[in-house]
Structure formats: C-alpha cells, structure tokens
Amino acid sequence: MSKGCAIVTGASRGIGAEIAFELAKSGFDIIVNYNNSKSQALSILEKIKQNGGNGSVFQCNVANRSNVDKMTEFALRTYGKIDVLVNNAGIAQQKLFTDITPDDWSQMLNVNLGGVFNCCQSVLPSMIHYKYGRIINISSVWGTEGASCEVHYSAVKAGIIGLSKALAKEVAPSGITVNVIAPGCIMTDMLTHDFDESTIKELAEETPVGRIGTPSDVARAAAFFASDFAGFITGQVLGVDGGFK
Ligand code: NAP
Numbered sequence: 001m002s003k004g005c006a007i008v009t010g011a012s013r014g015i016g017a018e019i020a021f022e023l024a025k026s027g028f029d030i031i032v033n034y035n036n037s038k039s040q041a042l043s044i045l046e047k048i049k050q051n052g053g054n055g056s057v058f059q060c061n062v063a064n065r066s067n068v069d070k071m072t073e074f075a076l077r078t079y080g081k082i083d084v085l086v087n088n089a090g091i092a093q094q095k096l097f098t099d100i101t102p103d104d105w106s107q108m109l110n111v112n113l114g115g116v117f118n119c120c121q122s123v124l125p126s127m128i129h130y131k132y133g134r135i136i137n138i139s140s141v142w143g144t145e146g147a148s149c150e151v152h153y154s155a156v157k158a159g160i161i162g163l164s165k166a167l168a169k170e171v172a173p174s175g176i177t178v179n180v181i182a183p184g185c186i187m188t189d190m191l192t193h194d195f196d197e198s199t200i201k202e203l204a205e206e207t208p209v210g211r212i213g214t215p216s217d218v219a220r221a222a223a224f225f226a227s228d229f230a231g232f233i234t235g236q237v238l239g240v241d242g243g244f245k
Contacts, residue, residue: 002054003027005079006226007071009062009119010089012037014188015138017044018215019086019222024053026223028084031075032057035089062089062115065122072122081130082123084226087116087160088138092190097151105152112156116163120178124171133176136225137164138218141184141241157182161237168235177234179225184241186213208243 006023010016012034020030021044030048032055034041041057048055058074060067075082090112093104116137127133142150143157161180168178185191185203191212195203204212221240224230239245 001027002029002079004083005029005031005075005081006084006086007031007033007075007082007119007123008086008088009033009060009115010035011044012041014190015183015186015215015218016086016088018219019088020044020055021048021051021053022216022219022223023084023086023226024048024055025051026226028226029053029079030055031071033060033062033071033089035059035061062087062118063110065118068115068118068122072126075123076126082126083132084134084136085119085123085127086136086138086222086226087119089115090138090190092150092153092194094149094194095152096149100152108152108156112153113159113163116160120163120167124176127176128171128174131175133171133174134226134230135164135167135176135178136222137178137180139164139180139182139237141182141239141245144182144237144239145245164237165235172234177225177230179230179234180237181218181221181225182237182239182241183218184213184239184244186215186218188215206244207241211242213240213242 006028008020011020011032060071139160140157142154146154164178164180
C-alpha cells in the first residue's frame with residue numbers, strides 16, 4: 001500500500017535520482033522531477049517500477065513559480081495529497097568571487113534558494129490542510145563552512161539552512177517537519193564536472209572516513225527524515241559528510 005506522494009526535485013540524476021529510488025522502496029509514489037534530462041528521468045521511473053514502486057515524471061524548472069505550481073497541481077490531481085517534498089535540485093559553479101557576474105549570482109539564487117522557496121510555498125497549503133508533511137532540503141557542507149571559489153553557492157546553501165530553521169518553527173503546529181541534509185563530497189556529475197581526478201582523490205583523503213560519499217549515503221538520510229522515526233525531529237541540519245567538517 002502507498003505511503004503517500006513524495007516530490008523529489010532534480011531527480012533525473014545524482015543524489016536526487018537515488019533519493020527518488022530510496023523513497024519509492026519505502027513505499028512512496030514518487031514525482032520524479034527533472035528540468036533538462038528527460039530520458040534519464042524516465043529511466044529512473046522505469047527502475048522504480050521494476051522494483052515494485054510507483055510514480056510519474058514531471059518536467060519543471062524549480063526557479064519558475066508557475067512551472068512549480070503546475071507540478072503541485074499535477075501531484076494533487078494524481079495522488080490526492082503531497083506527503084513529502086525533497087528540495088534537491090541544484091546547480092554549482094566554481095569562480096573567484098571577483099569574477100562572479102550579477103547574472104551568475106541571480107542564477108545561483110533563483111535555482112538553489114528560489115527553487116526551495118517556490119516548492120515549499122507551492123505545496124504547503126495542501127500539507128497544512130492535511131496537517132501532515134515532511135520537507136527535506138538539500139544544502140551542503142559549504143553552506144555551513146563556506147568554500148573558496150564558491151561564494152555564491154555557499155551563500156545560497158547557507159540560506160537554505162536559515163529558511164528551513166525558520167519555516168520549521170512556523171509550520172510545526174500544522175504537523176509538518178522541515179529538516180536539512182548537508183552532504184559533503186558525493187560522487188555525482190556535479191563533483192566530476194567541477195573537480196579533476198587528483199582533486200577528488202585529495203578530497204577523499206581529507207574526508208575522515210577516507211572516501212567520497214555515494215548518492216545512496218544521502219538518500220538513506222532522506223528516507224529517515226521521511227519516515228515515522230523522524231516525527232519529533234524538525235529544524236535540524238544533518239551532515240552526511242564522512243566527518244569532513
Ligand atoms: P547533479 O548530479 O548535477 O544533478 C543535479 C540535478 O538537479 C539534476 O537532476 C538536474 O536536472 C537538477 N536541476 C538543476 N537545475 C534545475 C532546475 N532549475 N529545475 C529542476 N531541476 C534542476 O547534482 P548532485 O550532485 O546530484 O546534487 C544534488 C543536490 O545536492 C544539489 O542541491 C547540490 O547542491 C547538493 N550537493 C551535492 C554535493 C556533491 O558533492 N555532489 C555536495 C553537497 C550538496 P536536469 O539534469 O534534468 O536538468
């Protein structure tokens with residue numbers, strides 16, 4: 001029997017794809033959100049279905065509010081209510097602070113923080129109506145520690161933490177929890193696009209557990225926050241970083 005509906009943003013690749021798969025294993029019907037990678041999103045849905053799960057794909061740019069509202073309407077029309085929202089979609093960019101253009105800054109803000117704002121505000125009326133919801137926001141170790149050459153990324157990832165802590169207090173009386181996962185270095189396209197092999201090796205050596213994380217490491221933490229075990233936990237930031245910070 002279905003445990004309800006979970007929207008996972010940026011679920012076509014990397015961490016989001018694994019979160020979608022893990023939540024489907026837990027019994028949720030999944031909205032596999034993607035922006036550009038349609039065929040990869042369809043493959044994730046196929047994998048979910050082959051493992052006995054259920055869900056749908058939905059194209060939507062999380063930075064665009066009317067796109068997001070259409071995704072919410074689709075989820076409500078298809079599954080009746082939204083139990084879980086995982087705000088995972090994100091972009092990264094490596095640049096010296098002095099080279100960051102106003103457009104780079106706006107893009108980073110609009111996707112990584114604006115996307116969280118849009119999705120939370122869009123799904124909350126339904127969650128409040130049903131007096132139940134689990135919101136899980138994906139920040140980063142750089143959001144708590146700051147990273148050189150990623151000032152705009154670090155700023156918006158810190159913003160996600162502020163947003164989540166404040167929202168957690170506001171919606172707790174409505175039976176909704178809001179928690180944050182702050183991953184360390186996780187092996188996805190984002191990491192391999194930004195860093196060469198020797199830098200990734202160095203990052204693994206700098207990580208106390210001695211390895212780069214896997215999308216599955218993060219997905220299991222998300223499944224915990226979505227589960228009945230986490231009902232009394234809200235406004236928290238869980239580092240999934242192998243002891244990196
Ligand atoms: P990734 O492999 O680059 O995947 C990014 C995902 O986000 C893709 O599914 C992409 O969808 C989606 N996305 C990007 N912009 C979008 C938009 N405007 N609307 C909807 N979806 C959008 O990245 P990842 O490593 O899995 O990262 C996932 C999250 O974890 C991000 O928030 C990232 O900041 C965070 N994180 C990652 C690491 C790491 O080391 N990998 C560490 C800390 C935090 P399409 O391909 O369909 O466009």
